[in-house]
Amino acid sequence: MEKQLNVSAIKDGTVIDHIPTKALFKVVQILKLDEFNNMVTFGNNLDSKAMGTKAIIKIANRYFEDEEVNKIALVAPNAKLNTIRNYEVVEKRVVQIPEQVNGIVRCFNPKCITNAENVSTKFQIINEKPIEMKCYYCEKITYENEIKIK
Amino acid sequence: MSKKNLISITDFSKEEYLKIMELSSQFEENPSQSLLKGKVIATLFFEPSTRTRLSFETAINRLGGKIIGFSDSNSSSVSKGETLHDTIKMVSNYADLIIMRHPLEGSARYAAEVSDVPVINAGDGANQHPSQTLLDMYSIMKTQGRLDDINLFMVGDLKYGRTVHSLLMAMSQFKNPIFNFVAPPELAMPDEYKLYLSNKGIRYFEHLEFNDIINQADIIYMTRVQKERFIDPVEYEKVKNVYILKNEMLANTKPTVKILHPLPRINEIHTNVDSNPKAYYFTQARNGVFTRMAIISHLLNLR
Numbered sequence: 001m002e003k004q005l006n007v008s009a010i011k012d013g014t015v016i017d018h019i020p021t022k023a024l025f026k027v028v029q030i031l032k033l034d035e036f037n038n039m040v041t042f043g044n045n046l047d048s049k050a051m052g053t054k055a056i057i058k059i060a061n062r063y064f065e066d067e068e069v070n071k072i073a074l075v076a077p078n079a080k081l082n083t084i085r086n087y088e089v090v091e092k093r094v095v096q097i098p099e100q101v102n103g104i105v106r107c108f109n110p111k112c113i114t115n116a117e118n119v120s121t122k123f124q125i126i127n128e129k130p131i132e133m134k135c136y137y138c139e140k141i142t143y144e145n146e147i148k149i150k
Numbered sequence: 151m152s153k154k155n156l157i158s159i160t161d162f163s164k165e166e167y168l169k170i171m172e173l174s175s176q177f178e179e180n181p182s183q184s185l186l187k188g189k190v191i192a193t194l195f196f197e198p199s200t201r202t203r204l205s206f207e208t209a210i211n212r213l214g215g216k217i218i219g220f221s222d223s224n225s226s227s228v229s230k231g232e233t234l235h236d237t238i239k240m241v242s243n244y245a246d247l248i249i250m251r252h253p254l255e256g257s258a259r260y261a262a263e264v265s266d267v268p269v270i271n272a273g274d275g276a277n278q279h280p281s282q283t284l285l286d287m288y289s290i291m292k293t294q295g296r297l298d299d300i301n302l303f304m305v306g307d308l309k310y311g312r313t314v315h316s317l318l319m320a321m322s323q324f325k326n327p328i329f330n331f332v333a334p335p336e337l338a339m340p341d342e343y344k345l346y347l348s349n350k351g352i353r354y355f356e357h358l359e360f361n362d363i364i365n366q367a368d369i370i371y372m373t374r375v376q377k378e379r380f381i382d383p384v385e386y387e388k389v390k391n392v393y394i395l396k397n398e399m400l401a402n403t404k405p406t407v408k409i410l411h412p413l414p415r416i417n418e419i420h421t422n423v424d425s426n427p428k429a430y431y432f433t434q435a436r437n438g439v440f441t442r443m444a445i446i447s448h449l450l451n452l453r
Binding site: 107109111112113114116117118119135136137138139141 | 158233234235252253254255256257259260274275276277278342
C-alpha cells in the first residue's frame with residue numbers, strides 16, 4: 001500500500017518501473033516526456049528490493065510501441081513497462097536493447113564528425129551487458145559508462 | 151546502380167583485394183593509360199598531406215583524368231564556415247569521384263552518404279586510410295609472391311597506428327598469417343584486435359623488444375614511436391631507442407624479408423638500412439601510385 005502512495009496511481013496509461021535512480025531524467029529526455037501534455041508523475045529514490053533504490057514514471061493516457069520504448073534500455077536496461085487500463089495492469093513488458101540505435105546517444109569521441117556537424121548518430125550494439133556500441137561513422141566504441149543522451 | 155566507396159579497409163571483400171592487386175600489377179607494367187579521359191576527379195584535402203595527395207594526383211594524371219580540389223582547408227570555402235555536407239554536395243555535382251582527407255573521424259563515411267559519386271577516404275583523423283593498406287598489401291604481394299602464409303612483424307606504435315590495425319584486418323582474410331607485435335606496453339596492440347585474431351584462430355605473439363625471432367619474418371612493418379603518445383616523458387626516453395631497426399640486426403634474417411614503413415620515417419629505421427636490399431619503404435611508396443590507379447578504376451567500374 002505504502003509503495004503505491006509514493007506516486008499516485010493512474011487510471012489509464014503506462015507505468016515505467018525499475019529505472020535506476022541516476023537514469024530517471026535520461027529516460028525523461030529519451031522519451032521526450034518534457035514535451036508531453038499528458039499528466040506525467042514520477043518518483044525517485046524509492047525503496048526497491050531488487051535495486052536498493054529506484055525511480056518510477058507514470059504517464060497518463062499514453063501507450064508506447066516497443067521500438068519507441070526500447071530506446072530507454074540504453075540507460076535503464078532492467079526497466080519494466082506496465083500498461084494500465086482502468087487501474088488494472090493489463091500488460092507487462094520488459095525493455096530490450098535494440099540492435100541499432102539512431103539519433104539518441106552522443107558519440108563519446110570528441111573528434112567524431114557527429115559531434116562537429118549536424119549529423120544524426122548511428123550505432124551498432126556490439127555487446128549488451130555491459131553495453132558497447134560502435135559508431136557507424138568514426139568506428140569507435142562508446143561504452144555504457146560513457147553514454148550521454150544527445 | 152549503387153555506387154561503391156572505399157571508406158574503411160573492411161568495405162572491400164577478399165575478392166576485391168585480389169582484384170586490386172591484379173590491377174595494380176597491370177598498371178605498374180603499363181602506367182600510362184587513358185581510362186579517365188573526360189573524367190574529373192576531386193581531391194579535397196581539408197588538412198594537408200603532401201605525400202598522399204601527390205600519390206593520388208599522380209595516379210589520376212597517369213590515368214588521363216583531370217583534377218579539381220584544394221590542398222588545405224584555408225584555400226576552400228570551409229574557411230568561410232561552409233559545412234562538410236554542403237561542400238560535398240556541391241563537389242559531387244562537379245566531379246565523377248571524390249578523394250578526401252579530413253581531420254575528423256567518420257567524416258569520410260558521412261561524405262559518402264551525402265555524395266552522389268564514389269568517395270575514397272584518404273584519411274579521416276586517426277580512423278582509416280584504406281589506400282595505404284592496399285598499397286602495403288600490394289608491396290607484400292609483389293615481394294613475397296603471395297598474401298597467404300605471411301609472417302608479419304609489426305613494430306613501434308601498435309596502439310594508435312591506424313596503418314597496422316587496417317593491415318591486420320586485411321591480412322587476416324588470407325590463409326595462415328602469423329602476427330608478431332613488437333611494442334612497449336604503453337603502445338601495445340589493443341585488446342580488440344587481439345580478440346579479433348583469437349576469434350579467427352589466427353596466431354599472434356607479443357614481444358617487448360626485437361630479438362632473434364625477427365629472423366623468421368617475411369615482412370617487418372615499422373612505425374614511428376611518437377613522443378606525444380607518452381604521458382610520462384621518462385617512459386618515452388626509456389623506450390625511444392629500443393624500437394630502432396639497424397642494419398646489423400638484419401644479418402640473419404631471411405634473404406626474402408622486406409622492411410616496410412608507411413613513412414614519414416624519423417629515426418626508427420637507421421639510415422644504414424637504406425642501402426640494404428631488404429629495405430623496401432621507398433619502393434612501397436612508389437607502389438602507392440599503381441594501387442591508387444587500381445582503386446579509382448575499380449570504383450568507377452572502368453576495369
